[in-house]
Amino acid sequence: MAKQxxxxxxxxxxxxxxxxxxxxxxxxxxxxxxYSSVRGCMILPPYGYAIWENIQHxxxxxxxxxxxxxxxxxxxxxxxxxxxxxxxxxxxxxxxxWVTHGGTEPLQERLxxxxxxxxxxxxxxxxxxxxxxDLPKLYNQWCSVVRWEKTxxxxxxxxxxxxxxxxxxxxxxxxxxxxxxxxxxxxxETLENxxxxxxxxxxxxxxxKFAGAEATYTVEAMMHDGKALQSGTxxxxxxxxxxxxxxxxxxxxxxxxxxxxxxxxxxxxxxxxIIMTHGDDSxxxxxxxxxxxxxxxxxxxxxxxxxxxxxxxxxxxLQGVARVxxxxxxxxxxxxxxQYEMKGVPLRLEIGPKDIENNQCVIxxxxxxxxxxVSLDELESKIPxxxxxxxxxxxxxxxxxxxxxxxxxxxxxxxxxxxxxxxGFVKAMWCGDLSCEEKIKEEAGLSSRxxxxxxxSVSDKCVCCGKPADKMVFWGKSY
Amino acid sequence: MAKQxxxxxxxxxxxxxxxxxxxxxxxxxxxxxxYSSVRGCMILPPYGYAIWENIQHxxxxxxxxxxxxxxxxxxxxxxxxxxxxxxxxxxxxxxxxWVTHGGTEPLQERLxxxxxxxxxxxxxxxxxxxxxxDLPKLYNQWCSVVRWEKTxxxxxxxxxxxxxxxxxxxxxxxxxxxxxxxxxxxxxETLENxxxxxxxxxxxxxxxKFAGAEATYTVEAMMHDGKALQSGTxxxxxxxxxxxxxxxxxxxxxxxxxxxxxxxxxxxxxxxxIIMTHGDDSxxxxxxxxxxxxxxxxxxxxxxxxxxxxxxxxxxxLQGVARVxxxxxxxxxxxxxxQYEMKGVPLRLEIGPKDIENNQCVIxxxxxxxxxxVSLDELESKIPxxxxxxxxxxxxxxxxxxxxxxxxxxxxxxxxxxxxxxxGFVKAMWCGDLSCEEKIKEEAGLSSRxxxxxxxSVSDKCVCCGKPADKMVFWGKSY
Numbered sequence: 001m002a003k004q005x006x007x008x009x010x011x012x013x014x015x016x017x018x019x020x021x022x023x024x025x026x027x028x029x030x031x032x033x034x035y036s037s038v039r040g041c042m043i044l045p046p047y048g049y050a051i052w053e054n055i056q057h058x059x060x061x062x063x064x065x066x067x068x069x070x071x072x073x074x075x076x077x078x079x080x081x082x083x084x085x086x087x088x089x090x091x092x093x094x095x096x097x098w099v100t101h102g103g104t105e106p107l108q109e110r111l112x113x114x115x116x117x118x119x120x121x122x123x124x125x126x127x128x129x130x131x132x133x134d135l136p137k138l139y140n141q142w143c144s145v146v147r148w149e150k151t152x153x154x155x156x157x158x159x160x161x162x163x164x165x166x167x168x169x170x171x172x173x174x175x176x177x178x179x180x181x182x183x184x185x186x187x188x189e190t191l192e193n194x195x196x197x198x199x200x201x202x203x204x205x206x207x208x209k210f211a212g213a214e215a216t217y218t219v220e221a222m223m224h225d226g227k228a229l230q231s232g233t234x235x236x237x238x239x240x241x242x243x244x245x246x247x248x249x250x251x252x253x254x255x256x257x258x259x260x261x262x263x264x265x266x267x268x269x270x271x272x273x274i275i276m277t278h279g280d281d282s283x284x285x286x287x288x289x290x291x292x293x294x295x296x297x298x299x300x301x302x303x304x305x306x307x308x309x310x311x312x313x314x315x316x317x318l319q320g321v322a323r324v325x326x327x328x329x330x331x332x333x334x335x336x337x338x339q340y341e342m343k344g345v346p347l348r349l350e351i352g353p354k355d356i357e358n359n360q361c362v363i364x365x366x367x368x369x370x371x372x373x374v375s376l377d378e379l380e381s382k383i384p385x386x387x388x389x390x391x392x393x394x395x396x397x398x399x400x401x402x403x404x405x406x407x408x409x410x411x412x413x414x415x416x417x418x419x420x421x422x423x424g425f426v427k428a429m430w431c432g433d434l435s436c437e438e439k440i441k442e443e444a445g446l447s448s449r450x451x452x453x454x455x456x457s458v459s460d461k462c463v464c465c466g467k468p469a470d471k472m473v474f475w476g477k478s479y
Numbered sequence: 480m481a482k483q484x485x486x487x488x489x490x491x492x493x494x495x496x497x498x499x500x501x502x503x504x505x506x507x508x509x510x511x512x513x514y515s516s517v518r519g520c521m522i523l524p525p526y527g528y529a530i531w532e533n534i535q536h537x538x539x540x541x542x543x544x545x546x547x548x549x550x551x552x553x554x555x556x557x558x559x560x561x562x563x564x565x566x567x568x569x570x571x572x573x574x575x576x577w578v579t580h581g582g583t584e585p586l587q588e589r590l591x592x593x594x595x596x597x598x599x600x601x602x603x604x605x606x607x608x609x610x611x612x613d614l615p616k617l618y619n620q621w622c623s624v625v626r627w628e629k630t631x632x633x634x635x636x637x638x639x640x641x642x643x644x645x646x647x648x649x650x651x652x653x654x655x656x657x658x659x660x661x662x663x664x665x666x667x668e669t670l671e672n673x674x675x676x677x678x679x680x681x682x683x684x685x686x687x688k689f690a691g692a693e694a695t696y697t698v699e700a701m702m703h704d705g706k707a708l709q710s711g712t713x714x715x716x717x718x719x720x721x722x723x724x725x726x727x728x729x730x731x732x733x734x735x736x737x738x739x740x741x742x743x744x745x746x747x748x749x750x751x752x753i754i755m756t757h758g759d760d761s762x763x764x765x766x767x768x769x770x771x772x773x774x775x776x777x778x779x780x781x782x783x784x785x786x787x788x789x790x791x792x793x794x795x796x797l798q799g800v801a802r803v804x805x806x807x808x809x810x811x812x813x814x815x816x817x818q819y820e821m822k823g824v825p826l827r828l829e830i831g832p833k834d835i836e837n838n839q840c841v842i843x844x845x846x847x848x849x850x851x852x853v854s855l856d857e858l859e860s861k862i863p864x865x866x867x868x869x870x871x872x873x874x875x876x877x878x879x880x881x882x883x884x885x886x887x888x889x890x891x892x893x894x895x896x897x898x899x900x901x902x903g904f905v906k907a908m909w910c911g912d913l914s915c916e917e918k919i920k921e922e923a924g925l926s927s928r929x930x931x932x933x934x935x936s937v938s939d940k941c942v943c944c945g946k947p948a949d950k951m952v953f954w955g956k957s958y
Binding site for chain 2: 034036037038041042043044045046049050052053069070071072073074075076077078081093094095096097098099100101102103104111113120123124127128139143144146148160162
């Protein structure tokens with residue numbers, strides 16, 4: 001094991017040499033994910049799954065605080081049900097897995113493995129909603145979904161992935177709109193505060209929106225390489241599905257009405273976002289809120305009398321303060337340092353004979369390698385402070401990097417040149433025409449990331465056709 | 480809504496009139512579960528799912544305390560992988576759902592939707608285990624599985640169901656045996672202490688054991704109608720799967736060895752067990768540990784000045800003590816009483832003008848309808864005491880009922896007569912022959928529930944063939 005792990009620690013390809021390989025090396029070496037013999041389906045081993053569990057706990061608490069309840073819907077969708085909303089089926093049918101046999105018998109109607117569950121929720125809501133008193137329905141489910149992707153990448157695109165999907169029904173369009181925005185805000189706040197990933201909040205163009213939605217809101221993050229990662233989406237459906245599924249309720253004025261609907265989702269994709277926002281050439285760097293180990297205690301010269309005792313005393317003392325572990329294996333301190341750097345542990349606590357003499361320990365931050373001597377008497381208050389400093393440091397670093405990777409373009413020549421020469425996002429005006437959006441994709445290789453809520457005026461003309469334009473759009477390459 | 484709910488409260492069929500209908504009425508009226516258009520697949524609406532979430536939290540904490548880690552394995556198993564262990568595939572292949580198409584293209588190899596994940600874990604372990612230093616592997620996953628059952632019943636038997644499955648690998652047979660027993664003990668302790676369901680711990684006969692296991696241990700509970708519910712199982716595999724999947728490790732003596740394996744699972748089935756152990760003709764009765772609402776506050780004469788204020792004051796005061804809710808809707812107190820009895824809420828807190836005058840409230844236990852006047856100054860200490868009293872009361876009632884429904888039989892005539900006349904379990908000796916077990920099933924309609932760990936000697940002869948027998952078996956009808 002020792003030898004094998006040693007090799008693992010050494011194996012990370014530098015980011016500048018090969019970004020894709022750097023990413024894959026971290027995924028494998030930090031034991032975040034593994035493939036199985038099922039094409040494109042991920043195994044999440046303990047370390048990777050523990051990160052997802054921490055993300056789940058954070059989001060689940062926020063969902064409950066905003067009045068949502070968890071439910072569980074079936075894994076399968078009968079073909080007829082999937083086909084009820086025409087835009088939706090057109091978007092998803094080409095990429096679903098079909099169950100055709102139960103045991104030895106062929107099924108009368110094929111079942112698809114859910115790629116998303118709007119249709120199942122709508123079928124349920126049609127039975128459960130009768131009066132305005134039954135509204136709102138604020139449901140969420142934690143599950144996995146399946147999309148038959150041809151090419152897959154760990155966390156970013158896989159045939160099966162873990163996520164949560166919220167599905168809500170409201171009395172009025174206004175309320176549903178507010179819900180759509182509220183949940184986008186929950187995602188933005190989680191990404192920025194808990195995961196230390198700065199995001200741009202905005203609306204997707206019609207071309208990029210969810211199949212069947214009236215409007216899709218998104219939070220877009222920028223990765224190390226300048227590419228965008230759509231990190232959470234929140235959809236407003238109006239009453240389109242309600243009409244297709246005949247969901248009606250008796251309103252306050254005693255008339256029959258259609259409710260207004262939203263859905264919103266975040267997935268294990270954000271783990272890819274964490275890697276590509278915070279990671280470096282030594283490996284993963286985890287934001288403290290989701291790190292399975294927040295502090296790793298490494299005894300130095302552990303064979304000397306009193307060292308292991310003291311290290312374990314600190315472990316016990318810090319249990320209630322943070323997620324702390326100790327590594328008292330026989331590996332060298334240097335090997336351990338590299339190992340836990342690779343695993344992205346936010347703080348390393350070193351304690352040796354000399355430290356004990358001085359009633360102190362050394363704490364090293366993973367994000368900037370800053371070393372602090374901390375008195376053992378102050379440890380319990382200092383650890384939370386340092387974890388908070390790591391969080392802020394990570395956010396600031398990502399924010400500054402993004403700032404330097406956002407350009408502007410006023411015409412196609414400038415847009416194409418920027419796209420070719422400089423990784424990152426480009427701000428440019430758009431007239432709203434699909435043909436311009438498609439031309440930008442074709443000629444500059446950029447897709448519209450979003451129409452940000454915070455608008456600026458780069459010019460007053462469409463970057464593509466030159467017609468008057470008042471929409472500023474972020475354009476970029478994306479995962 | 481009022482009218483509709485009123486109807487719901489009234490609709491429970493008495494247990495003695497029609498036990499199956501009583502069960503279904505509770506499931507529907509307490510909003511524990513709902514069907515979808517997908518045959519045999521359950522919807523768990525908020526109330527039913529919240530019970531499962533509470534069970535999950537209890538078990539997950541115990542799994543982690545015993546050193547287990549959560550992981551996530553794929554949903555699909557390639558046909559070839561399922562076939563690697565011959566007993567296992569024989570047991571499961573007839574009842575799996577087959578995916579044959581991805582998008583529009585037929586798959587080269589069919590994938591089954593996991594009915595259980597031994598094969599996936601084994602494939603992973605074959606790659607992850609090399610040395611004795613890699614052992615033990617103590618993994619668990621929370622997910623749903625699919626078994627193509629012909630006839631289904633809410634919670635008890637469904638095509639898809641939620642569960643957890645633990646899969647562990649150990650250096651020695653001894654360690655794996657200990658793990659098998661440890662996890663059975665976790666189930667038994669959870670059932671008895673948290674769910675207040677008395678269980679019999681024992682070993683399954685070879686006929687009843689899990690497909691591919693060397694030994695299956697079980698916890699068997701007795702329902703109101705005397706039928707058994709297998710409520711959790713823990714399997715010892717020896718090295719059978721390890722050989723089939725070529726999982727080998729270098730041992731301490733430097734030889735190549737096969738590791739020894741266990742798996743263990745508990746599912747939403749236990750919610751059926753809760754209903755049929757504690758429920759009565761007024762509806763569900765929930766053990767406090769898993770009740771989504773532990774205390775429901777019902778203001779009496781809530782239009783009178785000060786009542787709602789006081790009721791909400793109590794709500795705020797009790798938030799940290801228990802899961803408390805208030806119902807200040809315009810329904811009558813009587814309607815509310817019935818509603819929350821039907822939902823199985825362990826404690827009802829009534830507060831009206833006269834109570835406020837006397838600085839007290841009324842607390843009514845769901846399990847025995849005992850009324851207590853409690854001083855408002857003592858409420859925070861009294862509520863946990865009463866919840867504990869409900870738990871103990873439920874356990875004792877179930878225990879006493881079971882005691883009265885266990886019989887003994889010494890020969891087939893007695894066994895058949897008892898089976899016909901008296902619901903419950905029958906203790907009888909068994910020689911160990913499959914033919915006797917089959918004959919008992921055929922003639923008395925009873926299956927072997929388990930060979931209990933706590934053995935007694937009913938006689939010294941097999942109840943069926945009369946040959947010498949030293950195994951005492953619990954026989955019964957089962958869900």
